[in-house]
Amino acid sequence: GRLHLGRDRGRQPRRQGALLVPPRRRPGPHPGARQPRRAPRRARRGRLGSPEHEGARVEWLPVDAYGRVHPDALREAIARDPAERPRDRHVGQQRDRENQPVRELADVAAEFAIPLHADAVQAVGQLDVDFTASGLSAMTVSGHKIGGPYGIGALLLGREYAPVPVLHGGGQERQVRSGTLDAPAIASFAVAGAHATAHREEFAREIGALRDTLITAVRTAVPDAVLGGDPDPAGRLPANAHFSFPGCEGDSLLLLLDAHGIECSTGSACTAGVAQPSHVVLATGTDVDLARGTLRFSLGHTSTKADIEAVAEAIGPAVERARSAGLS
CATH class of the missing domain: 3.90.1150.10 (Aspartate Aminotransferase, domain 1)
Incomplete structure (x- = not known):
């Protein structure tokens, strides 16, 4: 009945996510703004103001005249204080109108064993996005940028990472985000993702x-x-x-x-x-x-x-x- 339908629709984005993500990585549908607490954070002013009260330190990287972050700037920021390199230190970058050197930034982060997250909301459907080839630890995409409904997105996360949930309860989404799944939005997101990728x-x-x-x-x-x-x-x-x-x-x-x-x-x-x-x-x-x-x-x-x-x-x-x- 309805329960079976909802479960099947919830799996569909994961199956179609193989268009972007090889099997060793896993996509998980969830509303775009609600990311797991331990997933690498988005580098967006106003959203990164809160980690300080958890003991984190936010450092803004410089960009060039085109708005790009350069790998040398990331390496310098990390190496400036090598004593402060806990495993859960997170570096993020957001793609907007420019193509960012994501692979190069991911390589620098990997040198220091730091997970790197990228916001690829603007890129999917416009650029050739391959999560595994990017070298990223985590990446977010959203339905509304590719012709899908508002309020649905996905966090792509390397299998070696185990995020700590923000919401607890029914244990949905492998206990990462509890709550009733929005099956119609998930199914629509899957169709939009397949269409955007194909075209x-x-x-x-x-x-x-x-x-x-x-x-x-x-x-x-x-x-x-x-x-x-x-x-x-x-x-x-x-x-x-x-x-x-x-x-x-x-x-x-x-x-x-x-x-x-x-x-x-x-x-x-x-x-x-x-x-x-x-x-x-x-x-x-x-x-x-x-x-x-x-x-x-x-x-x-x-x-x-x-x-x-x-x-x-x-x-x-x-x-x-x-x-x-x-x-x-």
Whole structure:
């Protein structure tokens, strides 16, 4: 009956996870934000503020002008205080619009026997993601970035790691996360993952071409717009483009474009409602005033050439009006 169906659906993402993960690694579905306590933590400001009260020390690694973490920076940070290298010290990095040197970072972490976790939410469905080949100890993915439902994700964890659960009770998910499984979300996540993987190259090619058209259109309409990240298309994720507009407030541009039915963002969903320049953009060495005028345009499988044309028509007048309002 229903119990059997739920169990079968819960196993489906693990079977289809073999598309990304060879058998010696195991995928486990669980809501994206609820990671086991001892899984290597995500390196995201505001989420890593709490480990200090557990005796952990958080150290932020520098990034280059493209937002990339370099392996030498990681090695230097670890070697700076070799006496403080407990086995549960965790290093994490998050992929956003740039392709990070994950394998190289994982190799450095392995030199010091430190588990490395990566947030691959942005990468799956756009890049060739292979957990085993990455050398990572743990990796997270999420359904909502690949056409699946909100609130479902997976933690991919090396078999040699045994996370300590945050929630206790029924013992579900191999006693890592107790609670009733959301079978419909899990099944949908599995289907979305299989589809995104099977059509990844086609998606990257078509959406990457639209992104390049968008970049050209914005630069033509606003010649002094600053493209964020690697100027080489091969070094970027295909589904988004990030700009800074001198003399503008990002929030003003957001409202002006919204009036034209254009949806974009001034930063990631993680920092929604924070009226400050992105700490990620500032870390790249961007001037504070310029960082206040950033916009990120994200594309998906429903994006069309008409969408790009709408942005091209609206962005110039929007920037002009935002500049007339000035920086507050």
